[in-house]
Amino acid sequence: MGHNTPRDxxxxxxxxxxDTMNPNVKNVEYAVRGPIVQRAVxxxxxxxxxxxxxxxxxxxxxxxxxxxxxxxxITFFRQVLALCSYPELLKDNMFxxxxxxxxxxxxxxxxxxxxxxxxxSQGIDCxxxxxxxxxxxxxxxxxCDPDNVYLTSGASxxxxxxxxLLVCGEGASKTGVMISIPQYPLYxxxxxxxxxxxxxxxxxxxxxxxxxxxxxxxxxxEARKHCNPKVLCxxxxxxxxxxxxxxxxxxxxxxxxxxxxxxxxxxxVYQDNVYAEGCQFHSFKxxxxxxxxxxxxxVELVSFHSTSKCYMGECGFRGGYMEVINMDPEVKAQLIKxxxxxxxxxxxxxxxxxxxxxxxxxxxxxxTTFMKERTATLSLLAExxxxxxxxxxxxxxxxxxxxxxAMYSFPNISLPQKAIKEAKALGQAPDMFYCMKMLxxxxxxxxxxxxxxxKDGTYHFRxxxxxxxxxxxxxxxxxxxxxxxxxxxxx
Amino acid sequence: MGHNTPRDxxxxxxxxxxDTMNPNVKNVEYAVRGPIVQRAVxxxxxxxxxxxxxxxxxxxxxxxxxxxxxxxxITFFRQVLALCSYPELLKDNMFxxxxxxxxxxxxxxxxxxxxxxxxxSQGIDCxxxxxxxxxxxxxxxxxCDPDNVYLTSGASxxxxxxxxLLVCGEGASKTGVMISIPQYPLYxxxxxxxxxxxxxxxxxxxxxxxxxxxxxxxxxxEARKHCNPKVLCxxxxxxxxxxxxxxxxxxxxxxxxxxxxxxxxxxxVYQDNVYAEGCQFHSFKxxxxxxxxxxxxxVELVSFHSTSKCYMGECGFRGGYMEVINMDPEVKAQLIKxxxxxxxxxxxxxxxxxxxxxxxxxxxxxxTTFMKERTATLSLLAExxxxxxxxxxxxxxxxxxxxxxAMYSFPNISLPQKAIKEAKALGQAPDMFYCMKMLxxxxxxxxxxxxxxxKDGTYHFRxxxxxxxxxxxxxxxxxxxxxxxxxxxxx
Numbered sequence: 001m002g003h004n005t006p007r008d009x010x011x012x013x014x015x016x017x018x019d020t021m022n023p024n025v026k027n028v029e030y031a032v033r034g035p036i037v038q039r040a041v042x043x044x045x046x047x048x049x050x051x052x053x054x055x056x057x058x059x060x061x062x063x064x065x066x067x068x069x070x071x072x073x074i075t076f077f078r079q080v081l082a083l084c085s086y087p088e089l090l091k092d093n094m095f096x097x098x099x100x101x102x103x104x105x106x107x108x109x110x111x112x113x114x115x116x117x118x119x120x121s122q123g124i125d126c127x128x129x130x131x132x133x134x135x136x137x138x139x140x141x142x143x144c145d146p147d148n149v150y151l152t153s154g155a156s157x158x159x160x161x162x163x164x165l166l167v168c169g170e171g172a173s174k175t176g177v178m179i180s181i182p183q184y185p186l187y188x189x190x191x192x193x194x195x196x197x198x199x200x201x202x203x204x205x206x207x208x209x210x211x212x213x214x215x216x217x218x219x220x221x222e223a224r225k226h227c228n229p230k231v232l233c234x235x236x237x238x239x240x241x242x243x244x245x246x247x248x249x250x251x252x253x254x255x256x257x258x259x260x261x262x263x264x265x266x267x268x269v270y271q272d273n274v275y276a277e278g279c280q281f282h283s284f285k286x287x288x289x290x291x292x293x294x295x296x297x298x299v300e301l302v303s304f305h306s307t308s309k310c311y312m313g314e315c316g317f318r319g320g321y322m323e324v325i326n327m328d329p330e331v332k333a334q335l336i337k338x339x340x341x342x343x344x345x346x347x348x349x350x351x352x353x354x355x356x357x358x359x360x361x362x363x364x365x366x367x368t369t370f371m372k373e374r375t376a377t378l379s380l381l382a383e384x385x386x387x388x389x390x391x392x393x394x395x396x397x398x399x400x401x402x403x404x405x406a407m408y409s410f411p412n413i414s415l416p417q418k419a420i421k422e423a424k425a426l427g428q429a430p431d432m433f434y435c436m437k438m439l440x441x442x443x444x445x446x447x448x449x450x451x452x453x454x455k456d457g458t459y460h461f462r463x464x465x466x467x468x469x470x471x472x473x474x475x476x477x478x479x480x481x482x483x484x485x486x487x488x489x490x491x
Numbered sequence: 492m493g494h495n496t497p498r499d500x501x502x503x504x505x506x507x508x509x510d511t512m513n514p515n516v517k518n519v520e521y522a523v524r525g526p527i528v529q530r531a532v533x534x535x536x537x538x539x540x541x542x543x544x545x546x547x548x549x550x551x552x553x554x555x556x557x558x559x560x561x562x563x564x565i566t567f568f569r570q571v572l573a574l575c576s577y578p579e580l581l582k583d584n585m586f587x588x589x590x591x592x593x594x595x596x597x598x599x600x601x602x603x604x605x606x607x608x609x610x611x612s613q614g615i616d617c618x619x620x621x622x623x624x625x626x627x628x629x630x631x632x633x634x635c636d637p638d639n640v641y642l643t644s645g646a647s648x649x650x651x652x653x654x655x656l657l658v659c660g661e662g663a664s665k666t667g668v669m670i671s672i673p674q675y676p677l678y679x680x681x682x683x684x685x686x687x688x689x690x691x692x693x694x695x696x697x698x699x700x701x702x703x704x705x706x707x708x709x710x711x712x713e714a715r716k717h718c719n720p721k722v723l724c725x726x727x728x729x730x731x732x733x734x735x736x737x738x739x740x741x742x743x744x745x746x747x748x749x750x751x752x753x754x755x756x757x758x759x760v761y762q763d764n765v766y767a768e769g770c771q772f773h774s775f776k777x778x779x780x781x782x783x784x785x786x787x788x789x790v791e792l793v794s795f796h797s798t799s800k801c802y803m804g805e806c807g808f809r810g811g812y813m814e815v816i817n818m819d820p821e822v823k824a825q826l827i828k829x830x831x832x833x834x835x836x837x838x839x840x841x842x843x844x845x846x847x848x849x850x851x852x853x854x855x856x857x858x859t860t861f862m863k864e865r866t867a868t869l870s871l872l873a874e875x876x877x878x879x880x881x882x883x884x885x886x887x888x889x890x891x892x893x894x895x896x897a898m899y900s901f902p903n904i905s906l907p908q909k910a911i912k913e914a915k916a917l918g919q920a921p922d923m924f925y926c927m928k929m930l931x932x933x934x935x936x937x938x939x940x941x942x943x944x945x946k947d948g949t950y951h952f953r954x955x956x957x958x959x960x961x962x963x964x965x966x967x968x969x970x971x972x973x974x975x976x977x978x979x980x981x982x
Binding site: 014015016017018020021022023025026027028029030032033034041063065066067068069070073078079081082083086089094110111113114115117118119120121153154156157160164165166167168175185186189190193230231261262263298300308312313314315316317318326327330331334337338340341342343344345346347348349408 | 513605645
C-alpha cells in the first residue's frame with residue numbers, strides 16, 4: 001500500500017495539511033479580522049439564538065467599515081451606479097441629467113457599453129484620465145500622466161502588487177521593507193506572504209505619532225546589517241494612529257529616501273479625512289515636486305487611494321487607484337503584464353472611483369445635494385474624532401493622542417501587572433487578553449494594539465470613530481466603565 | 492557621493508529596475524493580453540487617427556469577453572443590481588417583484604443594508620447558502636456545506652489563492668503542479684509568480700483534446716524525478732481547446748489522483764457552455780461522490796465557478812466562487828485568514844453570483860424573460876460553435892476539433908517551412924509570427940497557440956466564437972483568405 005493507493009478506513013493523510021502548506025502563508029497575521037472578530041461573530045450568533053449576555057448587541061468598532069456603521073452612501077454615486085448597471089433607467093425622468101451624463105460617459109468607455117465587459121487591465125482609459133485631472137487639481141497643478149495611473153481593487157491590491165514587484169533576493173540580500181510601527185497589518189501580512197524582511201520604524205507617540213528622522217536612520221542602519229532595505233512605506237493620515245504628518249515631516253522623509261536610495265510607498269487613502277485644526281493633508285507627490293527637479297526627477301514614489309474611506313466609505317466596491325512616479329519604463333511594462341494576469345479590477349469599482357474624482361461641479365443639478373452630503377459626513381466624523389479623544393482622556397489609565405485624521409483612535413492603556421501576568425500565562429498578548437475580556441463583558445469589539453505593533457511594554461487598542469454619535473457615546477462610556485473595573489480587578 | 496546621495500544630472504539608477512525586480516514576476520507570461528493584443532490596441536488608435544489600413548476595424552477574437560462582443564446582459568440580473576445600488580428604486584413600480592425581493596434579501600445580508608459595506612471575507616452568508624443549494628441541485632442532491640464555499644473575485648482569484656496555499660519547498664521537494672497543455676495561461680503565470688514547478692501533461696488532439704491516463708502517468712513519473720508533484724489541474728469544458736470531458740475520463744482522473752495522492756483543482760467556469768450533441772457537463776464533485784466513500788471521503792478537490800462565462804458573460808463584475816472538498820480543517824482556517832487580508836471580494840460581484848445561483852423560478856414574474864434570454868444566448872453560442880468548426884475545416888491546412896463547449900476554437904494550422912524559418916530568424920514563435928501578420932493585414936486579433944502551450948512542431952491559434960454571427964462569418968472568411976495567401980506566400 002503506502003501513499004500511492006486510496007485509503008478507505010485508515011486515518012487520512014491529506015495532500016494539503018498545516019505541515020505541508022506554504023509556510024509563508026502560515027506566517028501571515030491579520031488582526032483586523034483576527035480571533036477577536038471571529039469571537040464577535042460567534043457572540044452575535046449566540047445572541048440571536050437567545051443566549052443571555054450582559055449586553056444585547058455587539059458593537060464592531062474594529063474595522064473602518066463606514067456603511068456598516070450607518071453612514072449613508074452619496075446619492076449621486078449610487079444613482080450613477082444604478083444607471084450604469086441597468087441602462088434602461090437612462091430613459092427614466094427620475095434621475096438628474098448630470099448623473100445620466102456621467103453614466104453615459106462611463107458606459108461609452110466600456111466594451112459593448114456594458115459594465116460586464118473586461119476593461120483594460122490598467123483600468124478604463126477615461127477613468128484614468130479623470131484620476132489624473134483630480135490629482136492635478138489636488139496638487140495645485142503638478143502634472144499627472146494618466147499612463148502613470150493604475151486602477152486597483154481597493155488600495156490593498158495596489159500595495160500588494162507593488163510589494164510583489166519590489167521583493168527579491170535571499171539571505172542578506174533579501175529585500176527589506178520599512179514600515180511604521182504601529183502599522184496597518186496588510187503590510188506585515190503581505191511581507192510575510194512574499195517572504196520579505198519587515199523593517200520596523202517606530203512612530204513617536206509622545207509627539208502625536210509623528211515620524212522622527214533619527215528613528216528612520218536607526219531603523220535603516222540596523223536593517224542594513226542583515227537585509228537589503230529598498231522600500232519605505234508611510235501611511236498618512238495614519239492608520240491605526242490617526243495622525244496627520246506635517247509638511248516638514250514629509251519633506252524630511254523624501255530627502256531621507258533620496259539620500260538612502262529608497263523606493264517610497266505612500267498610503268494616502270485617508271486624504272479627505274483630516275479633522276484637527278491646523279492640520280492639512282499634503283500629498284507626497286506635491287511635496288516631492290515642490291522640492292525641485294533634483295528630487296522630482298529621481299525619487300521613485302507610488303501613492304495609493306481608494307473609494308473605501310473619506311466621505312464615500314464604499315468599501316464593498318473595492319475601488320482604488322495608484323499613481324507611480326519615476327518608475328523605470330521596463331518595470332512599468334512588467335507591472336502591466338502582472339496586472340493583466342488578473343484581467344481587470346471590478347468595473348463597478350472603477351466606475352465609482354471615477355465619480356469620486358469627477359464629482360458634481362458647481363452649476364450641475366446634483367452639486368448642492370452632493371456637497372451637503374459630503375460636508376455632513378466629514379463634519380460628523382470630525383465631531384466624533386474630537387469626542388472620542390476627549391472621552392478616552394477622561395479615563396484614568398487611558399491616554400489618547402488627538403485623532404487628527406483617518407478613522408481611528410489608538411489610545412495607550414495602562415494594564416496592571418497582575419493582568420499582564422495572567423495574559424502571559426494564557427499565552428496571550430496582554431492587550432488581546434484585555435480586548436477579549438471587554439468583548440465578553442460589554443459586546444464591544446476592538447482590535448488589540450499588538451495586532452498593529454507597538455513599543456515593547458506599551459499596550460493599546462484601535463477603535464474606529466465610525467459608530468453613530470449616540471452609540472459612540474454609549475460605547476465610550478462602556479469602555480470607561482470596563483477599564484475601571486478591569487483595573488480594580490487586577491490591582 | 493555614490494548611491495547614498497540624490498543624483499541631479501547624472502543618469503539615474505532607480506531602486507526598482509528590470510535587474511533588481513522580483514525575478515519570478517519577470518518570468519510571468521500571459522498571452523491572452525500579450526504583445527498581439529497590445530499591438531491591436533495600437534492599431535485601433537491608428538485607425539481612429541485616420542491612418543489607412545487594409546481594414547476599417549479590429550475584431551478582437553482573443554478573449555472570452557462576451558458583452559464586448561455584443562452579448563446582452565440578462566435583464567433580471569441588471570435590475571437587481573440597480574436596485575441594490577440605489578435602493579430608492581425599490582419604491583418604484585417599474586421593477587418586477589422577484590427582482591425587488593432578491594435585492595431586499597441581498598441588502599439585508601449586507602452591513603448597514605449597503606453594497607458599500609465590507610462583507611465577511613469568505614463572502615456574504617446568504618450568498619454562500621444559495622451557492623450551496625445550487626451545487627446540490629446541479630449535482631443531483633450530493634450535499635454541499637456552505638462553509639466549504641468561498642466567494643472570489645472571478646475564478647482567477649480562487650485559483651491563485653489555492654495555488655498559494657499549496658506551493659512550498661525548494662529544489663527537488665518544490666511543489667509541482669500538473670496542468671494540461673494547451674492550458675489557460677493564468678495557470679502558468681501563477682506558477683511562475685509563486686516559483687512552483689509547472690508539470691505539463693498533453694491533451695490528445697487526435698481524440699478531440701481528451702485526457703489520456705497514460706499521458707498523466709508519463710507526466711507524473713517524469714516530474715517525480717525533479718520535483719514534488721502534488722496538484723492536478725483540469726479545465727472542463729476546456730479552455731483554450733473547447734472539449735467536454737466524458738464521465739469516464741473524469742472517473743479515471745479521480746482514481747488517478749486518489750492513487751497518486753494528488754490534490755485536484757477543477758476549473759469548471761464553462762459548466763453551462765456545452766453545445767455538442769452527446770456531450771454533457773459532469774462536475775468533478777458529482778463523479779467523486781458517485782465513486783463512493785472510499786473516494787468522496789478522501790480525495791481533496793476544489794472546484795471553481797464564475798459569473799464571467801456561460802450565458803451571463805459578466806466578466807467586469809469579477810464574481811466567482813470555489814467549493815473545497817475534504818480540505819483539512821486547519822488549512823481551512825489558514826485559507827480564511829489568507830482571504831481576510833484582502834478584506835472581501837467586491838460585493839456587487841457577490842450579488843451577481845447570487846442571482847446566477849438563485850435565478851428566477853417557474854411562477855415568478857421574471858421567469859419567462861429570463862429563460863428566453865438564457866436560452867437565446869446559449870443557442871446562439873451553440874450555432875456559432877458549429878459554424879466556426881465547419882468553416883475552419885474548409886480551409887486547406889487548418890484542422891479544427893469540434894467546439895464541444897466553452898467559447899473557443901483552437902485549430903491546428905500548417906505553416907510552411909519558409910514561414911517557420913523567417914519567424915525563428917525574428918526570434919518569434921511561428922504562430923506568433925502568423926497571428927501578428929494576420930492582425931496587420933486583416934485586423935483580426937487572435938492568440939497564438941504558443942501562448943497556451945502545444946506539442947512541439949504543431950501550431951495553433953485560439954479564436955473565440957463570441958462575435959455576432961455576421962461578423963463571425965466575415966471573420967472566418969478573412970481567416971480563410973489570409974491563411975491561403977500566407978501559405979502561397981511562404982511556399
